[in-house]
Amino acid sequence: MNTTINIGDRFGHLTVIAKDPRSLHRGSWLCRCDCGKEIYVITSDLVRGIKSCGCSHFSDKYSSIDLTGQRFGHLTVISRDNSARNNTKWLCHCDCGNDVYFYTGPLIKGKRRSCGCKTGTKEIQNLDLVGQRFGYLTVIVRDSRPRRTSSWLCRCDCGKEIYLLTSDLRGGVKSCGCSQRVRKYTLFDLTGRQFGHLKVIARHPDPLHKSQWLCRCDCGNEGYFSATSLITGRRRSCGCVTGTNYLNTLNLVGERFGHLTVIARNKNPLYRSNWLCRCDCGNEVYLRTSLLLKGLRSCGCHTGTSELEIIDLIGQKFGRLTVISRHRNPKRTRTWICRCECGNEVSLTTSRLLNGHDISCGCSRSRNRKFHIPDLIGKHIKHLTVISHSNNPLRKSSWICRCDCGNTFEVTTSAFLRGAYSSCGCLKSIRDKASIDLTGKRFGHLTVIARSSDTDYKSKWHCFCDCGNDVYLSTSQLINNQKATCGRNCKYLRLQNKETLIGKRFHHLTVKRILEISPHDFRLLCLCDCGEYTLATTSQLTQGIKRSCGCNLKKWPLHGSQQPKS
Structure with missing residues (x-):
């Protein structure tokens, strides 16, 4: 590819003026764009197709189009914009008399049909x-x-x-x-209206608080209240009659609440339910009546203290626990170290000891469980007899049982009592299967030869597989079709997995049988809807390569089980 560039060469709207004089930029050129702007462009950008300084992104597409005299909706194109920078803009005259400039793209694509005077319906x-x-x-x-x-x-x-x-x-x-910031009642005029003991005088002078009104109470106090609280009835006075039936007649002066002593009522009529209280530490605070009556006991200096911290439980006994001392951590003043009768020491809170939640370190729970476990030794349920208790310390509620067949295994107390196990598993449905003779019968690739003569396999059958291996299987495995081959290494195992395809329908074909071509290959014998048989592989059916035996049914679209018309 020729990459030689000479002064005067033209690339789109760019004209090469001179070589870049900068020593570190030997591969760039000084170019002048048609819009008059001069920029430095490297050789690779010029060769790859840069056309301008960036002023004419759309000129390459619409620069050769001439729209002079054409009409687009209510617009008539008069002339192109004389500026080289905007050579894709056109001066258009609207039917309303306005002259506006529009780009070529919006005009051709129909996005501009007027100067804007016709916008909307x-x-x-x-x-x-x-x-x-x-x-x-x-x-x-x-x-x-x-x-x-x-x-x-x-x-x-x-x-x-x-x-x-x-x-x-x-x-x-x-x-x-x-x-x-304006609420629902901003525009309401409440001047002169009476709400309980309050009479509205004027609106708040600040425009940001238009919903606030200056009200005068019957006691003479004035205050600002919101229109919402007045109309909904939440405000009926300045506060002087709040709780008149009880709180206003209540006198707590001189009474003591924990470390607080009430000195006097708050003199401010808006806070008649507040009291000046002196704490034992010397601080004086204002507190509401509700806080005092609900149990506030100090100004905050005794935060976290209560009557429980004053109680001394050392030497007292709670069930199997005896309190030795208070907890060594000063931040845990309500915690006590207790010694259990079994010798363990535990840390418990005052409330748990006094309420009786803990009466031991936890050992009594296991003792109670062991005490209530019934003695099942010698018990007989169905084919199981309990021999002894389990020797495993982690399974204290389990029992060792002997089955009538001689096997022993562990059973939990609850499972034994509710009859969840009737045997070790060997005698399950033994009455129904004891008289069954499977000699000579065939199950998949297995042929039953005879019942096992070995005492360890007395409930199993000696079977011969088609691949040549011998295997011993139980009656239930054969009858329930759990085994069809000699095992994992059987060469017919792959065929067994494909036997699930029998009876399935693929388009116009229904799988009837599996034909073994070789020990490692097979074909599916399929019945077509036309009545003919054909052979197919699994991939041909699942991928839709073969849909019929080759008859005319493949020309008919298949809708459910609908057959083509004859």
């Missing part, structure tokens, strides 16, 4: 919302800008004016944004 263009109210907004006039015919100048109740689209007003915009 006739219903929106003829719509008149002047004077209408939307929440806190009042429409003043339609937007006078030519491309904003569907927007309106609106004035908010806060005094701000904004432009909003018709869709915004109809979609639920209620304010200029200030209504995030």
Whole structure:
């Protein structure tokens, strides 16, 4: 590929002026774009196809198109933009009289049909919302800008004016944004109204608190309250009559609550339920009546202390536990070290000892369980007889049982009592299978020769596999089709796994039999819907390569079990 570049060569809108004079940039060139801008471009970029300084991204596609005189909707193209930088822009004259510039792409693709005066449907263009109210907004006039015919100048109740689209007003915009702080009752006039002991005088002077009202109470106090609390009835006074029936007549002066002594009531009429209290540490705090009555005992200096920390339990006995001393950690003042009768020492809290949750270190629980385990030695249920208790210390509730066949195994107490086991497993359904004679019968690739003469395999059968191996299997394994070969290494095991395909339907073919071609290969004998038989492999059926025996049925689409018309 020839990469020789000379001064004066042209690449798109770029003209090579000179070699880059910088010593570290020997492979770049100084180029001038048609828009007048000069940039440095390396040789590889020029060869690969860079066409401009970046000003004419769309010029390569539409630079040769001439739209002069053409009409697009309400627009008539007058001339191309004289600027080389915007050579894909066209001066267009709209039917409304406006002249605007548009790019070639939007005009050709139909995205621009007017200067904006025709935006929207006739219903929106003829719509008149002047004077209408939307929440806190009042429409003043339609937007006078030519491309904003569907927007309106609106004035908010806060005094701000904004432009909003018709869709915004109809979609639920209620304010200029200030209504995030304006509540439901902002526009209500409550002046002069009476709410309980409160009479509304005037609205709050701050515009940010329009929902607050200055109220005068019957006691003479004045305060600001929200319109919501007044209308809903949560505010009926300045606070002077709060709890009149009980709290106002209550006198706690001189009474003592833990480390607190009540000195006097709060003099502020808005806080008549507060009391000045002096703590034993010397601090004075104001506390509500509810806090004192609910059990507050200090100003905070005795946080975490209570009557439980004052109690001394050393030497007392709780069940099998005897309290030795308080816990050594000063942060755990409610914890005691207790010694159990078994010799263990544990740490327990005061509340757990006094409430009786713990009466031992935990040893009594295992003792109780062992004490309540019944003695089952000699018990006989069905074919099982209990011999002794389990020797495993981790299985204290298990028993060793002997089956009538001579085998021994472990059974839990609950399983033995509810009859979950009737034998070790060897005598399961022995009455039904004892009289069965399987000699000479065939199960898969197995042929039964005779019953086993070995005493260790008296309930099993000597079987001969087609691959030549001998195997001993039980009656249930043969009758329940659990075994069809001699084992994992049988060469017919692969064939056994494919026997599940028998009876399955693939398109127009139904698998009837498996034909063994060789010990490691087989074919599926399939019946076609036309009545003919054909051979196929598993992959031909599952992948849809073979759908029929080759008859005309393959030309018919298959819908369920519907047959083609004759």
